[in-house]
Amino acid sequence: MSRTPLIAGNWKMNKTIAEAEAFVQGLLPRIATAEYAEIAVCAPFTALQAIVDSTRGTLLETYAQNVHQETSGAFTGEISIAMIDELDVHGSVIGHSERREYFNETDEALADKAIALLEAGLKVIVCVGETDAEREAGEMESKLRSQLEAGLAKVPDDRLGEIVVAYEPIWAIGTGKTATPEQAQQACAFVRTVLAERSAEQAQLTRVLYGGSVKPDNAAELLGLPDVDGALVGGASLDPADFAAIIEGARP
Numbered sequence: 001m002s003r004t005p006l007i008a009g010n011w012k013m014n015k016t017i018a019e020a021e022a023f024v025q026g027l028l029p030r031i032a033t034a035e036y037a038e039i040a041v042c043a044p045f046t047a048l049q050a051i052v053d054s055t056r057g058t059l060l061e062t063y064a065q066n067v068h069q070e071t072s073g074a075f076t077g078e079i080s081i082a083m084i085d086e087l088d089v090h091g092s093v094i095g096h097s098e099r100r101e102y103f104n105e106t107d108e109a110l111a112d113k114a115i116a117l118l119e120a121g122l123k124v125i126v127c128v129g130e131t132d133a134e135r136e137a138g139e140m141e142s143k144l145r146s147q148l149e150a151g152l153a154k155v156p157d158d159r160l161g162e163i164v165v166a167y168e169p170i171w172a173i174g175t176g177k178t179a180t181p182e183q184a185q186q187a188c189a190f191v192r193t194v195l196a197e198r199s200a201e202q203a204q205l206t207r208v209l210y211g212g213s214v215k216p217d218n219a220a221e222l223l224g225l226p227d228v229d230g231a232l233v234g235g236a237s238l239d240p241a242d243f244a245a246i247i248e249g250a251r252p
């Protein structure tokens, strides 16, 4: 089963519109022949329109970093799916560990966000991952299972293949401490096993990304693993040369 790799950059709370535009101009020539991959940046809301406008007809897709699950209403400070859809944004990452930790994002909210994005025709990357303490306690698999079961509860079995799951061990995010290839492969394969309990066929279609200190010098090895179908990249996605080098690591 060949799955198109997805390399997505998560900029977090970085880059003004001007900085985002400079990044795009730096990246586009470097990815001109990267048709082997899907490429995206998950940008702050304020920069989405500018990125969409300057990347039409290119290989670079634009994602949000979060959406609200309700269609409209009294949710001060939130952004709806219709609002990003209107900008021609391609999708959104949801459930990043920083949102879970600092903004009390729950699996129940994620379940609503995931199905609402799919129903709006947008792509969705759902993040899961264990803490250091959970791994040490032998709870990695139970943590991933519970996040996947609850977070994807409203996605019908026959649409699981449309979802992208990003396995991001929390101890590897922004720490420079990358999972070993064995750890990344084992966890991403486990994610697919859990999905296969609902639909073996769909689980073969689901892209499972690895995220956590992916850099130009470790990307090719991680991206070559059988159950790793791409990467979610934080820090190294802020620089066009580094991000392009990571994308290059997915070249067959």
Ligand code: PEP
Pocket: 010, 168, 172, 173, 174, 175, 176, 211, 212, 213, 214, 232, 233, 234, 235, 236
């Ligand atoms: C992330 O923010 O999803 C991430 C993986 O960050 P970093 O690559 O910096 O570890």
